[in-house]
Amino acid sequence: MKFLAIIPARYASTRFPGKPLAVLGGKPVIRRVYEQVTDAMDDAVVATDDERIFEAVRAFGGRVEMTSPNHRSGTDRCREAFDRICAREGASYDVVVNVQGDEPFIQRSQLEAVKRCFDRPGTDIATLVKPFTEADGLAALENPNSPKVVLDRESNALYFSRSVIPYLRGVPREEWLSKHTFYKHIGLYAFRAEVLRAVTALPQSVLELAESLEQLRWLENGYKIGVGISDVETIGIDTPEDLARAEEFLARIDRR
Missing domain, CATH: 3.90.550.10 (Spore Coat Polysaccharide Biosynthesis Protein SpsA; Chain A)
Incomplete structure (x- = not known):
C-alpha cells in the first residue's frame, strides 16, 4: 500500500x-x-x-x-x-x-502502528491510542480535553468520549487506573482514499455535535475505525506553555 x-x-x-x-x-x-x-x-x-x-x-x-x-x-x-x-x-x-x-515528537513506531491497521481488510479508518498509567493520575484521566476510547476485541474503536469510559461501577474512583486499562486518544488519523472523500461529505452527526468529536460522525455512519496502541509519550503543542514543556522534553532527548 x-x-x-x-x-x-x-x-x-x-x-x-x-x-x-x-x-x-x-x-x-x-x-x-x-x-x-x-x-x-x-x-x-x-x-x-x-x-x-x-x-x-x-x-x-x-x-x-x-x-x-x-x-x-x-x-x-x-x-x-x-x-x-x-x-x-x-x-x-x-x-x-x-x-x-x-x-513535533510523533514517532515512526506510532505511524507504523496506524499503518498496520490496514493489514485488516475491513479497516476504513485508523487512529492511535496510548494507555493511561497510574502515574498520569486521575486528573489526566478526567480531563475532557483528552478524549478516551473503548475498543473491541479486535482493537476497533467502539466509542470516543470526553467523559471517562467505561464507568467502573462499585470501584472507588481513585482506584480506577489500577483496576482497568483506559485508553487516551492521540489525534492521528488515516483513511483509505475513497473513505476520506466519503466522510468529508457527510453532515455533522448528533453524537459529534454532543461531544465535539468528528470521529463519532464516522462511527455513526458505520465506518470501522482500527486502533493502533502505542506506549510512546509525546507532547502536542496547543499553548505557549506547551512549547516551553516541549523545549524541556527536547533537551532531555538530546542528553540521552
Whole structure:
C-alpha cells in the first residue's frame, strides 16, 4: 500500500496564534513534524491556509499545498489538499494519513502502528491510542480535553468520549487506573482514499455535535475505525506553555 501523510497547519489558532512557526530547538514546529513524518511515509505534504506557513515550508524544502481558510476541520483540509495533488500529479495513494501540525515528537513506531491497521481488510479508518498509567493520575484521566476510547476485541474503536469510559461501577474512583486499562486518544488519523472523500461529505452527526468529536460522525455512519496502541509519550503543542514543556522534553532527548 502507498501512504501519503498530510499535515494540516493553520496560523489562526485561538490559544496559540502562529504555532506552526513557533521555534522549537532552533526549527519551526511545522518543520519538526514534517521531518518526523517523512521517514515513515511514502510522501508527505503540509496543507495550510496561510502564506507565511506556505513560504516557511518551501524554505526548508518541504512539499506544501495552499488550501481554503474556510475548512471546519483538519480532515476537510486534508481532503482538499489530497484532491489537488491527485488532480495535478495523477498520484495514486491507497491511504491518506492526517498528522496534526502540532505534534513535533510523533514517532515512526506510532505511524507504523496506524499503518498496520490496514493489514485488516475491513479497516476504513485508523487512529492511535496510548494507555493511561497510574502515574498520569486521575486528573489526566478526567480531563475532557483528552478524549478516551473503548475498543473491541479486535482493537476497533467502539466509542470516543470526553467523559471517562467505561464507568467502573462499585470501584472507588481513585482506584480506577489500577483496576482497568483506559485508553487516551492521540489525534492521528488515516483513511483509505475513497473513505476520506466519503466522510468529508457527510453532515455533522448528533453524537459529534454532543461531544465535539468528528470521529463519532464516522462511527455513526458505520465506518470501522482500527486502533493502533502505542506506549510512546509525546507532547502536542496547543499553548505557549506547551512549547516551553516541549523545549524541556527536547533537551532531555538530546542528553540521552
